[in-house]
Amino acid sequence: MDVILMVVYAGIVMNLLLGGVTFAILFERKVIGYMQLRPGPNRHGPWGLLQTIADVTKLLMKEDIIPNEADKKIFVLAPVLAFAPAFAVFAVLPFTENLSGADLNIGILYILGVSSITMLGVLMGGWSSNNKYSLLGSIRGIAQMVSYEIPLVLSVLGIIVLVGSLNLRDIVGYQESIGIWFIIPQFLAFIVYFISSIAELNRSPFDLPEAESELVSGYHTEYSGFRFAFFMLAEYTYAIAISALATILFFGGWLGPAFLPGIIWFLLKMAAFMFGWYWLRATLPRARVDHLMNFGWKVLIPLALLNIVITSIIKVWMGG
Amino acid sequence: MSQELLDLIAEKINTLQGADTIEEAKLNFHKPMIILASQNWDLNTVNVLRTDEFLQFDFLSCVSAIDYEEHMEVIYNFYSTTLDHYLYVKVKTPRGNPVIISLEPVYKAADYMEREIYDLMGIDFTGHWNLKRILLPDEWEGHPLRKDYVTDKKALGLD
Amino acid sequence: MSELKTETMTLNMGPQHPSTHGVFRLKLEVDGEHIVNAEPVMGYLHRGTEKLAENFLYTQFIPYTDRLDYMNAMTNNYIYCSAIEELLEWEIPERAEYLRVITMELNRIASHLVWWGTYLLDIGAMSPFLYAFRDRETILDRLNEISGARMTFTYHRIGGVKWDAPDGWLAKVQETVKELHENIQEFHTLVTGNEIFQARTIGVGILSKEKVINWGLSGPIARGSGVNIDLRKTAPYCIYDRFDFDIPTEKEGDVYARYKVRVAEMFQSLRIIEQACEQIPEGEIITKKGKRIMMIKPPAGEVYRRVEASKGEIGVYAVSNGTNKPYRIKLRRPSFVNVSILQDLLKGESIQNLVAIFGSLDVVLGEVDA
Numbered sequence: 001m002d003v004i005l006m007v008v009y010a011g012i013v014m015n016l017l018l019g020g021v022t023f024a025i026l027f028e029r030k031v032i033g034y035m036q037l038r039p040g041p042n043r044h045g046p047w048g049l050l051q052t053i054a055d056v057t058k059l060l061m062k063e064d065i066i067p068n069e070a071d072k073k074i075f076v077l078a079p080v081l082a083f084a085p086a087f088a089v090f091a092v093l094p095f096t097e098n099l100s101g102a103d104l105n106i107g108i109l110y111i112l113g114v115s116s117i118t119m120l121g122v123l124m125g126g127w128s129s130n131n132k133y134s135l136l137g138s139i140r141g142i143a144q145m146v147s148y149e150i151p152l153v154l155s156v157l158g159i160i161v162l163v164g165s166l167n168l169r170d171i172v173g174y175q176e177s178i179g180i181w182f183i184i185p186q187f188l189a190f191i192v193y194f195i196s197s198i199a200e201l202n203r204s205p206f207d208l209p210e211a212e213s214e215l216v217s218g219y220h221t222e223y224s225g226f227r228f229a230f231f232m233l234a235e236y237t238y239a240i241a242i243s244a245l246a247t248i249l250f251f252g253g254w255l256g257p258a259f260l261p262g263i264i265w266f267l268l269k270m271a272a273f274m275f276g277w278y279w280l281r282a283t284l285p286r287a288r289v290d291h292l293m294n295f296g297w298k299v300l301i302p303l304a305l306l307n308i309v310i311t312s313i314i315k316v317w318m319g320g
Numbered sequence: 321m322s323q324e325l326l327d328l329i330a331e332k333i334n335t336l337q338g339a340d341t342i343e344e345a346k347l348n349f350h351k352p353m354i355i356l357a358s359q360n361w362d363l364n365t366v367n368v369l370r371t372d373e374f375l376q377f378d379f380l381s382c383v384s385a386i387d388y389e390e391h392m393e394v395i396y397n398f399y400s401t402t403l404d405h406y407l408y409v410k411v412k413t414p415r416g417n418p419v420i421i422s423l424e425p426v427y428k429a430a431d432y433m434e435r436e437i438y439d440l441m442g443i444d445f446t447g448h449w450n451l452k453r454i455l456l457p458d459e460w461e462g463h464p465l466r467k468d469y470v471t472d473k474k475a476l477g478l479d
Numbered sequence: 480m481s482e483l484k485t486e487t488m489t490l491n492m493g494p495q496h497p498s499t500h501g502v503f504r505l506k507l508e509v510d511g512e513h514i515v516n517a518e519p520v521m522g523y524l525h526r527g528t529e530k531l532a533e534n535f536l537y538t539q540f541i542p543y544t545d546r547l548d549y550m551n552a553m554t555n556n557y558i559y560c561s562a563i564e565e566l567l568e569w570e571i572p573e574r575a576e577y578l579r580v581i582t583m584e585l586n587r588i589a590s591h592l593v594w595w596g597t598y599l600l601d602i603g604a605m606s607p608f609l610y611a612f613r614d615r616e617t618i619l620d621r622l623n624e625i626s627g628a629r630m631t632f633t634y635h636r637i638g639g640v641k642w643d644a645p646d647g648w649l650a651k652v653q654e655t656v657k658e659l660h661e662n663i664q665e666f667h668t669l670v671t672g673n674e675i676f677q678a679r680t681i682g683v684g685i686l687s688k689e690k691v692i693n694w695g696l697s698g699p700i701a702r703g704s705g706v707n708i709d710l711r712k713t714a715p716y717c718i719y720d721r722f723d724f725d726i727p728t729e730k731e732g733d734v735y736a737r738y739k740v741r742v743a744e745m746f747q748s749l750r751i752i753e754q755a756c757e758q759i760p761e762g763e764i765i766t767k768k769g770k771r772i773m774m775i776k777p778p779a780g781e782v783y784r785r786v787e788a789s790k791g792e793i794g795v796y797a798v799s800n801g802t803n804k805p806y807r808i809k810l811r812r813p814s815f816v817n818v819s820i821l822q823d824l825l826k827g828e829s830i831q832n833l834v835a836i837f838g839s840l841d842v843v844l845g846e847v848d849a
Contacts, residue, residue, distance in 0.1 A: 036609040132490050136512060136830070205603065205675055214834050216497060285676050286603025288831050289512065349565060349782050378692050381785060384796040384809035395796065397783045397811075401692055401708060408783065429695025432819040433811075440529070455522035455848060464530050465807075 009101055013090050021236040022052040027271070028278050035282040062225035067130065070222065074128035079223070079230035082121025085114045086238035093244050094169050096254040096262040107168040108160065111245060112153055118238055119145045122209065125231070126219035137218030140289060141202060141209030147296040148199035148206075154304035155192040158311040159249055162186075172253035181252040188307045190250050192300050194276065197242045199296065201235065203277055205284035206292060243273040325405055326352035329375065332368055343412070353408035358420045361411045363447075366426050369398060369407070376400045377407055380423065383433040385441040387467045392418045392443060413443065422448035440465040487515050494523050498601045498834050501844030505821070505833075514833060517825035519818060524848035532808035537563055538637055538772040540808065545631035547812060548846040550593050553579075553586035553622075554788040556635035559808075561716065562784040562795040563637050566777035569766055575639035576718045577759040581652065582622060582634060583717075584748040584755070588659065589618040590789035591741050591748075594841045598738070599670060601838040602679055607670055614662050617655050624648055638769020649756050656749050656756075663745050671742070680735035684824055684836035687732060694823075695816045698791025699740045700840060704732035710787040717786075721758070722751045734839040741841075776803045790814050790841055814846040 026041065026048065033040025041048035066075055092107040094100035104110055119142060126138020159182055160166060163174040175181055183190050199206040210218035220231045244266075247253055251269040254262030287295070329352060330345045337360050344355040369377045377398035386393045396409040413420055422445035423430040434445045435454040442463035445451055453460060462469055473479035493504035502523035508516040528547065532540045544555040557579055564571065596611030619629045625644055626634035634641055670676055686696070691704045701708060709726040711719040727743035729736035768774070777799040785794035791813030798807040817840050825833055 032605075036606045037613055038609060132488060139511075207603070208831075214498065214830055282606050284604060285599060285670075285673065285679065287675050288679055289829070291675075291678055348780075380695050381792065382783060382794050382796060382809070382811040384783075384807075384811075386781075386798055386807045386809075395781075395783075397785075397794070397796070401706065404713065427695065428690075428693050428819070428823075429816060432815060433695075436815070453522075455525040457522070464527060 006101075010091075013101070014087070017087070017090065017237060017240065018233075020240055021233055022056070024236050024240060024274065025052045025055075025232075027274070028281075031275065031278040032282045035279070056229060059229040060226050064225050064227070067222050069130040071128035071130065074124045075222075076227075078121050078125035078128060079227045079234065080121075081124060082118050083230055083234035083237065085117035086234050086241055088114050089238075089241040089245075092168065093241070094172070094248070094253065095244075095266050097169075099263065100169070103169060104167070106166045108156060108166045108171075108245075111241070112149075112156070115238065115241065116145075116149060118234065121231075121234065122219050125223065129219070129222035131222050133215045133217070134219050134221045137209045137215045137221070140215075141219055143289075144199055144202070144206065144208060144292060144296075147293060148196040148300070151192050151296060151300035151304045152196040152200055154301065154308065155189040155196065156249060157304075158186050158189045158307045161308065161311050161315055168248050168253075172248055172255065175252040176255055181250060181255070183250040186250065186307070186311070188303060188310075190246075192304045192307065193246060193250070196296070196300060197246065198277060198280065199292065201239050201242060201277075203239070204281040205287050207286060208289055208292065239274065239277075240270070243270045246270075246273050322347055322350055322352055322405075325407075326354070329354060329369075329407065332372060332375070333365055336365060336368060348408055351406045351408060353410065355410040355412065358411050358413040358418075361409075362421055363423075363426060366423055369409075370426060374403075375407075376402050378402065380427040380429040380433075383423075383430055383437060385437045385443055385465070387415070387441060387465065389415075389467065391415050392441070394420055394437065394443060396423070418443040419446060420444070421446050422451070424448045439463070442466060485510065492833075493520075498838065499844075500597065500838075500842060503818075503842070503844050503847070505825075505837075507825075507830075507833075509830065512829045512831070514825050514828050514830065517822055517833075519821050521818070521844070521847050524844050526849065528849045529808055529810060532805050534804065536772060536803055537775045537777070537805060540805070541636065542631065542633045545633055546845055547810065547849065548590075548788065548790060548793075548814065548843045549630055550843055551586055551590040551789045552630060552632050553583045553634065554786065554793060556632060557583055557717070558784065558786050558788070558793050558795050560635045560637045561786070562782060562797045563775070563777060563805075565782050565784055566780055566797055566799050567637070567775070569638055569768065572639055572763040572766060573718075573760050574643075574762040575764045577755050578625075578640050578644060578764065579635055580717055580719070580722075580755050581752055581759075582625065582632070582640075584752045585618050585622060585652070585655075586632075587789045588745050588748050589615045589622075591745050592618070594741060594789075595666065598838045598841075599676075601834045602676065604670070604676070607666070610662075610666070610669065614659055617658065621648070621652055621655055624651070636765060636769055637772075637775055639763070639765025641765070643764045649759065652752065653756050656752050660746075660749055663742070663749075666742060671739075677735065679831075679835055680733065680738060680839075681731075682733050682735075683832050684734045684828070684839060685732050686820070686824070690820075690823075691732075694820050696791065696820060697813055697816070698787070698789070698841075699737050699744065700791065700817055702726065702728045703737035703740045705730045710785060710792060714785075716784075719751075722754045724750050734835055737839045773803060776801060785811065788813055790843065790846065791817055810849060812846040812849060814840075814842045814844075815849070818842050818847055 030040040041051035044050040044054045066072055089111050091101040092104045092110055122141040123138050126134040163171050202209050247269040254266045256265035326345055330342050333341055341360045342354050342356050346353055369375050377400050379399040379401050381399045382397040384395045392413050392415050394411045398407040411420055422434055434448055437443050438451050439453040439455050440463055487508050487510045490507045490509050492507055493499040494502040504520040506518040506520055507514050528543050541556055544559045545552040547555050592611040592615040596608035599607035623629050626632040686704045688705050691701045691706050707728050712726050724747045727740050729739055779799055779801040781798040783796045785792050793813050794811030796809035800806040
């Protein structure tokens with residue numbers, strides 16, 4: 001019985017996620033469009049609502065091309081491997097008090113661990129394409145994701161120290177009990193989390209692995225059709241997962257005034273967090289590899305460590 | 321002003337290369353122009369033009385080549401950024417075997433411009449570090465800007 | 480531990496690549512992301528323009544000059560026409576000269592705007608591109624109104640210009656100038672102070688003054704390295720000596736300096752247009768002899784003429800043998816000369832810097848390949 005429930009839940013989440021990704025892309029394009037003096041997509045459906053669906057349909061109907069020189073098995077496996085962990089993360093995310101998959105007591109550890117596997121997809125995609133741009137893109141991608149994984153994890157540690165639990169539900173509960181979202185007491189951690197999440201997701205201004213003007217399209221240069229769609233899907237699924245995690249960690253999850261149900265609050269906060277990314281994308285030029293590395297190792301990691309120290313001191317001072 | 325400059329240049333070159341080196345020195349649209357044969361045009365002369373304190377032609381603006389039926393000419397347009405004056409130097413070379421020294425060791429600006437002339441006009445620049453075709457494909461035959469060049473429309477797929 | 484054995488690889492950047500601005504190929508030898516050697520390969524857009532010139536009447540060649548630097552066609556029209564006029568020793572009507580200056584300067588701003596937008600796109604910022612094209616569009620509308628074309632104008636003719644300004648056009652131009660003033664100011668707030676942008680451009684691709692002169696570089700590249708030469712000022716042509724404007728120069732010689740020079744130049748061009756719109760007299764727009772195009776026969780002779788285009792010094796060496804077709808037209812294309820510095824400048828840089836440096840040269844392939 002449990003197994004069936006699990007499968008049903010996964011199916012529902014999967015479908016909702018596909019819808020979510022569809023509209024996250026549309027949301028991004030609309031936001032950036034308005035920031036760039038243009039209306040954004042507006043041809044398909046009212047207000048361009050069906051644009052992404054049209055795009056996906058196009059991608060799915062395309063011929064499936066695998067380059068002759070590519071390492072076929074790995075080439076085929078890469079997009080799947082990029083998507084699966086991003087999706088697996090959703091198993092433990094609590095959307096409201098009652099709505100969640102597994103109530104894991106090491107939820108956050110699970111998320112951070114599983115999501116790192118995405119990196120393998122990038123490496124495999126870049127390597128197996130047998131294309132120099134892809135190779136350079138994936139090397140950049142791996143270097144960047146490995147480096148920024150560390151501040152991302154460290155920034156979360158402060159919260160864990162305060163709450164004393166790895167369970168995501170407990171983290172939200174703690175915020176409810178102290179009556180304040182963690183974004184205020186853990187502001188430094190939030191900044192670190194926000195910046196490293198951008199780098200972790202290869203989003204602008206840290207979109208070096210896919211830097212169009214340099215590497216054509218980076219690690220997925222040789223991908224087309226539904227395999228390319230898979231990479232895009234993986235990217236946005238991961239983006240939604242990361243912003244959902246941010247909502248839980250820093251914005252108090254489903255907490256909010258009672259006139260709206262918890263799930264709506266959750267989605268609104270997620271959207272606000274993602275809006276921040278889009279805003280940056282429309283504003284900033286791309287950073288350079290060496291600056292990016294320096295920034296990660298010399299600024300973000302020390303800041304995150306500092307945050308842990310401060311948090312620990314406060315925790316002890318408050319009487320642990 | 322220009323006339324004085326012209327006299328000065330003529331004098332400098334004549335002392336360097338011996339009298340009668342310069343075939344003709346005149347003003348062309350108010351700017352000095354000297355004409356000489358390719359065997360009298362060498363890097364020493366160029367260096368004098370570039371470094372002499374009254375000349376200081378440090379900027380090579382343009383290198384052009386013209387195919388006359390009886391000979392070919394390469395024209396250098398010099399400019400001095402410090403003294404603000406111009407000079408045309410016309411170098412004549414026989415049409416059968418056009419060879420001129422390359423200015424590339426002195427003026428890097430000549431690098432591409434000489435390659436272009438080599439490509440389109442077929443003049444050999446001795447001393448150029450990388451003299452090969454630049455605009456046309458490497459296996460192209462002939463030099464299109466020569467007056468006797470026949471465009472093979474069939475081979476180009478135009479006919 | 481023994482030394483790790485590594486190998487360099489050859490990377491062909493182009494002829495089809497998002498940031499080579501056309502069909503340009505860079506044969507790179509890279510060690511990881513570091514460039515060991517760079518060899519520019521060009522000619523994919525070669526159309527034999529100089530050869531074509533020899534088969535046309537003098538006037539018939541003007542449309543071909545449009546297609547050299549298609550971002551800045553007005554100046555190309557002008558340099559060709561004025562070289563022939565110098566051979567003919569014609570006097571040009573006052574009004575025509577003013578119209579030439581206005582159109583050339585408008586076109587220069589449009590060209591710099593395109594550079595500004597695409598350069599930021601190369602660096603990885605997408606929004607500036609659309610802001611730049613908004614403003615360029617208004618300029619193209621103005622140029623369209625006077626010449627009937629948006630990019631390939633063929634507006635300047637030997638002896639004057641083709642069309643007089645339509646009614647109310649000058650007032651419209653003045654309005655456009657005001658609008659551009661505000662909008663270009665906005666560019667500074669959008670981009671110039673941005674930290675990432677500065678980190679990517681300051682100290683990158685440094686060119687010394689000596690190098691600039693020796694390599695024959697001109698235009699904003701030269702002025703970004705402290706070479707204080709702008710032919711509009713140092714060797715005034717047309718009627719540029721009647722206007723009050725400055726030559727923006729920077730000393731640093733890096734990519735950022737070139738950026739600043741170009742943005743400052745747009746403001747100077749606006750100043751020139753403002754003054755020209757006020758001073759422009761009534762009168763003829765083309766000399767009588769200029770209308771009889773079969774009869775344009777310059778006396779035998781040759782002349783080299785150079786003017787300041789948006790990319791640098793553009794020159795025409797025109798040789799006439801007294802007939803109504805040119806004997807030889809040699810075009811000194813600024814992009815062609817400017818691009819030659821790449822082989823020297825790119826050594827030891829990274830691929831990311833390559834994009835920043837190459838973009839800062841503002842090369843148009845129509846002009847490189849002629």
